[in-house]
Amino acid sequence: MKQFASLVFAVLLAVGARAQGVITFEKELHDFGSVPEGTMATHEFKFKNTGNQPVVIANVQASCGCTTPDWTKTPVLPGKSGIVKAMYSSAGRPGVFNKTVTVTSNASVPSTVLTIKGNVVNKEQAKATMTPAQLAQSPRLVLDRTTHDFGKIESGQQPVAKFTVKNTGKQPLELGMITSACNCVGYKSVPPTVQPGQSAVVELLYAQRQTGPMSDVATLSSNDLNGDVKITLKANVVRDLNSSSMVKETNAVVPFK
Known part of the structure; x- marks a missing residue:
């Protein structure tokens, strides 16, 4: 009887060992090739669960702060697919790069290392090495306007x-960093990729804390080899918008009652 129980236990252990999810990536290395400086190089590593149990990715850790990972957060059922996205910020990082992201999950192999590499080149250098036909195939960024005036805003607000x-x-357009001399312009939302012929909305936060009439120029970078785009944000920044509730009577300023 004891031998039979031991046999059953061994069989259950064997079945349990085989009942696992398996992450199978289409590839574990992506070479971006030449990347124009200032772009956010993005690649999606696709995988399939070839096991017989759901797979859950617990974490994706990048080897440096210049790489931002994202991944499928929901359980991936057997036979279904998911992605691990790696985004490399090339702004201010010319030269060759080779970075990794480590994927941790409950799969049969609990840890997988993915690699992205490439060479960040100055846009003018990249443009000089391309033929007219290649340049004609590149993405092109066009804005609906290049200036926005917020009018009167209160100091501390972020319109x-x-x-x-x-x-x-x-080719697909990838937006990169946005920079300004005042360090007061940033993204609120930005689409990672805009397909040829398509449009998307970019939302910019303006956090100018000085007072008075302001005009700040922000540079929006991308993989458009024709160059970066300049955006001008204007505002009249006041300390307190409530001060507008004062009126002048006989040259004296008095509040509303």
């Missing part, structure tokens, strides 16, 4: 300006 970006080129 949002919405711009429509259209890709009139032949």
